[in-house]
Amino acid sequence: MLVSLGIFIFVSQAAFGISEADLKKMPLPNNRIIKITGHPQYPPFVWKEKDKNELxxxxxxxxxxxxAEINVKTEIxxxxxxxxAQEEVKLGHIDILVPPYKNEERIQFYKFSNKPIFMDETVLFVKKGKKFKFxxxxxxxxxxGVAIINDSFGTEFDxxxxxxxxxxxxxxxxxxIKFLEIGRADYVVAGLYSGLSIVHKLKLNDSISIFPKRIIITGMYAPISLKSQWNKPEIEAYLDSKIMEYENKGxxxxxxxxxFELMNKLY
Known part of the structure; x- marks a missing residue:
């Protein structure tokens, strides 16, 4: 397995004839500054820090x-x-979006890598004690049901x-979650950890539960806007190789x- 990972990393970077050392020195867009945004409520993957407008x-x-390893500054x-957030990246005002699922609509606006950064579960949150069949x-x-605007839950569900x-x-x-609690909805569709963090925050653990059947288990990505100057095959290959490397090294x-520990303390 270690050998195959090494081969993947070498091939993905070498496929365009550009090494990591080359990327450190070559001219890159926007004075080597890349803009990143993401979901404001998706801990532990990405979220807005309390009392700060920072992700x-x-x-x-x-x-x-x-x-940082290729001397590029990130502007979060x-x-x-x-x-x-999705719209800003779609229009090319911001370069990278985290952590969307891949679907047919999104690939028209974002360049997704070959490999997701994480796997995620979409679930239903329901009121405890209320009859619910799914x-x-x-x-x-x-x-x-309720869900947040522009969230995707896989092609079949969408x-x-x-x-x-x-x-x-x-x-x-x-x-x-508040709609569910006051009876204006029978279920909430959301990412497992995102929804759980809000349930904990609102202290609703005793009244809201997760339905056992999952909607989907799928990958989460960090795609680049197709309108971004950073939409380059060598950057995509570099990110793919780094994700593999970081996984391999633990x-x-x-x-x-x-x-996860930080999320548990906060929520």
Missing amino acids: TGIAIEILKMAF IFVETWGR TKLSDLKKYK NFEKSDLNLTRLNETEQC IIKKLEKKY
């Missing part, structure tokens, strides 16, 4: 580390909502939602531990 999390630290930009997507037709679901989209995960596992 932190595993994904942010990984990108800072990777770009907080955007108030997930929907707006074995297939069609079971959700009779319920009122397509089903367009014609068959009573699903209201809100600006923030916290709004969604760096990502250490960061996961660090930020």
Whole structure:
């Protein structure tokens, strides 16, 4: 396995004839500054720090580390909502978005790497003690659901939602959880850790639970805007190789531990 990882890293960087040493010296866009934004409520992967308009999390630290190694400065930009963050990257105002799922619509606007940074689970949050049946997507037709604007839950769910679901989209995960708590919704669709952090924050652990059946388990990425000057094959190859390297060295596992512990303290 170590040999195959090494081969992958070598090939992905060498495929364009540009080494890491070359990237350190060659001219790069915007005076070697790359702009990054992300989901404001998706701990431990990325979230807004309390009382600061700054983003932190595993994904942010990984990108800072990777770009620092080729002498590129990262400018981390907080955007108030997930929907707006996606739009800013789509338009090319910001270069990188973390940590979206890949779907058919998004690949029209963002260049996704070959390998996700993390795997994630999309789940349903429901009221404890309330009868709720879900074995297939069609079971959700009779319920009122909520989720945040522009969040994707995999192609199958997204397509089903367009014609068959009573699903209201809100600006923030916290709004969604509050809708569930006061009875304005029967379920919330959200990422497992993102939703859990809000449930803990609002001290609703005794009244809200996670339904056992998952909607999807899929990868989370750090794609580059197709309109960004940083949309270059050598940068994509470099990020792919760094993700593999950080996995191989156990760096990502250490960061996961660090930020899960921080998340638990905060929430």
